[in-house]
Amino acid sequence: MLLDTFKAIKSNKDLIYHLTASDFKANNSRTYFGFLWWILDPIFYMAIFYLLVVVILDRGTPNYPIIIFTGLIPLKFVTAALVDGTNSISSKGNILQQVYVPKIIFVVVRLLVNCIKFLISAVVLILFLVIFGTEFSWYVLLFPLIFIINAFCLLGVMIFLAHLGVFIRDVKNMMQYISRVLLYLSPVLFEMSTVPDKLVPLLYLNPFTTILESYRDVLIYGRAPEWIPLLILTVVSLVILYFGIRLLNKNEKEYAKVI
Incomplete structure (x- = not known):
C-alpha cells in the first residue's frame, strides 16, 4: 500500500x-507582507516574551532570545502545516469533481508549501544566531536530517486531519x-x-519536544541530536502514515460526494 502511494x-x-507553486504564490498574495509574516510573527512573539520574562520579571539568561527564536520558528512550521492540512482536501472540491487525483497529493502539496516557508525562515534563523555570536559545530550539518524527520512526522498527522476536515469543518478552528x-x-x-526531572518524561510525551530539542542540539548546543527519541518518533510516524493512507x-469515493 505504501509502495503504491x-x-x-x-x-x-x-x-x-x-499545485505547490500556485498555492505558495496564492498564500503570499493574500496579504501585503506575504511570506514575511513567517519571519515577523516569531520576531514579535520573541520581543513580547523577552520583554515579559527578561525586562519585567528579571529572569531568563543572556541567550534567552536565541532560545525563544529557535523554538518559535519550528513551532510556526508545525502549527501552520497542521492547520493547512485540515482543509488540504476539502478546499479542492473543484478538482475532485472533475478529475481523479490521489488525495495524498493535496496533503503533500500543503506540506511542501510549509516546508519551503520553513527553509527560508531557517536561513533567517541562522543569520540571527550568527548575529548573536553563536559558535556552530559540525553537528549543524545534521539540521537537514532533522528537518526531513520533522516533515515526515507531520505528513501522517496531516493525512488524518485532512480526512477529518472533509467531514467536520470545525477541525480547522479547533487546530x-x-x-x-x-x-x-x-x-x-x-x-x-x-x-524539574520528574516533569521531563511528561514533556517528552509531546512529539514536538523531541524535534525542538534536536534542532537546538545541533544549532546552539553543539551536540548530537536525540537519536533514540528521533528513531522512536520516526517509527511511530511510519505507523501513523500507514493507517492514514489506508484511511x-x-x-476515496466519499470525499467528492461530501465536498
Missing part, C-alpha cells in the same frame, strides 16, 4: 510541482487552539535543563 506521488510529480496549547506544552519558551484509500 509512493508510485502515485512519483507519477504525479508535475501536478505536485504546479488554532491546539496550536496555542502546543506553545505552552513544549519547551519553546524555556530550556529543558530548567525543567484515504478507503474513503
Whole structure:
C-alpha cells in the first residue's frame, strides 16, 4: 500500500510541482507582507516574551532570545502545516469533481508549501544566531536530517486531519487552539535543563519536544541530536502514515460526494 502511494506521488510529480507553486504564490498574495509574516510573527512573539520574562520579571539568561527564536520558528512550521492540512482536501472540491487525483497529493502539496516557508525562515534563523555570536559545530550539518524527520512526522498527522476536515469543518478552528496549547506544552519558551526531572518524561510525551530539542542540539548546543527519541518518533510516524493512507484509500469515493 505504501509502495503504491509512493508510485502515485512519483507519477504525479508535475501536478505536485504546479499545485505547490500556485498555492505558495496564492498564500503570499493574500496579504501585503506575504511570506514575511513567517519571519515577523516569531520576531514579535520573541520581543513580547523577552520583554515579559527578561525586562519585567528579571529572569531568563543572556541567550534567552536565541532560545525563544529557535523554538518559535519550528513551532510556526508545525502549527501552520497542521492547520493547512485540515482543509488540504476539502478546499479542492473543484478538482475532485472533475478529475481523479490521489488525495495524498493535496496533503503533500500543503506540506511542501510549509516546508519551503520553513527553509527560508531557517536561513533567517541562522543569520540571527550568527548575529548573536553563536559558535556552530559540525553537528549543524545534521539540521537537514532533522528537518526531513520533522516533515515526515507531520505528513501522517496531516493525512488524518485532512480526512477529518472533509467531514467536520470545525477541525480547522479547533487546530488554532491546539496550536496555542502546543506553545505552552513544549519547551519553546524555556530550556529543558530548567525543567524539574520528574516533569521531563511528561514533556517528552509531546512529539514536538523531541524535534525542538534536536534542532537546538545541533544549532546552539553543539551536540548530537536525540537519536533514540528521533528513531522512536520516526517509527511511530511510519505507523501513523500507514493507517492514514489506508484511511484515504478507503474513503476515496466519499470525499467528492461530501465536498
